[in-house]
Amino acid sequence: MNVSTLIGNRPVKKSLKEYARGITGGLLFSFPLLYTMEMWWAGFSATPVQLLALVVVTYLLLLGYNRYAGMRPGVSWRSVIIDSVEEMGIGLVISFAVLYTLNRIQPAEMAFSEVIGKVLLEAIGVSIGVSIGTAQLSTADTEAEETGNDDDLEAEKEPGNWGMVVLAFCGALLIGGNVAPTEEVIMLAVEASPVHILMMALASIGLSVIVVYFSDFKGTATQHGKDFLFWLILDTCVSYLVALVVSALILWFFGRLSGVSFWTGFSEVIVLGVLSSLGASAGRLLIR
């Protein structure tokens, strides 16, 4: 493959617009986290293994999101891989710039590990935001211009079951992640009685069903015909389970599950699951 094949004639102006959308999305989706002090604290408390796992998981999520919800249909895995690296890089730079502007990092005075920890932790949300922004914030005209055919785009944006799981994972992480690091989750969990926890679980499931099947929400299910009940139950269960898994993972990362009883940990997961399930259902449809 020669250089001219690699460097195409895609206008730079288009790329700049795409980056602008990405940066807007990155800031839009991650500002709450960038302004959350528990996130800064978690940045210097996280171990190198946790941070490494975080980078790997974020990259995998970006791959999944770009594959199943990317803007350009027909895009190859090579482009998906390249775009995901770009989005991580942009996320890291934005995260550094915002934290520096907010005076949350002082590279000259702080230990390097502290700076890296804070930047990396915030960069997860920013990177996913950049990816979503690039794909979702364009106008219909821009999309049509980019893709050439709206039908192609819509067809490409009909992910299979695995694709929906990936998108549900991204949606749950994006919505649940905004609240997970705060003290409020543990406060709600320890002060709730079993009845409250049960009500929260039922509310989460009910919301998922309403969003996906009964609200005419953008991208909601309209097909499945005679197997409606089967798909409703399967979709709701998978969506809620993904939300609970994501909630448990985020809470574990922020150390909210260590040193607590099984019931407290379980309650925390259900409490955060209310938000995550909304992310897994409504979020996944919005970010498609």
Added chain:
Amino acid sequence: MEKDTNSARNRHDEKNWLEWLIFCLSLLLVLGILGYLVFQVINFKPTDPDVYAEATLDPSEHAPNRYKVKVYNKGGITAEEVLAEFILYKAGKAQEKSELLVAFSPKDSESEGWVTFSGKPANADSVAARIVSYKSP
């Protein structure tokens, strides 16, 4: 037909010089961070926090007996709610006590603060610093 599909695919995969530049910079950044993290993972020893404090006289117009204090953590993990105590000795006798609470003291970090005592400082004064308590995050 297949040729058309391939051509459309190639068009969507096209990248200009700016996109390649940003990709290369991003790749360098991500690989650099991964390399740093792998190095840290290999060398990481989760030792307990090792926190200590120092105080030096730093008078100001309104607080002549003010001391600038620094709280260091040379341990392997972050210390939370670090309570440092400073005792002012005059002529060898404990005279007064001040405290400073540091919310977080990350590993390999130093936090600055000030404590004040009543009266005016004398040449023979000395301040003993001690960490009273802290917890893991």
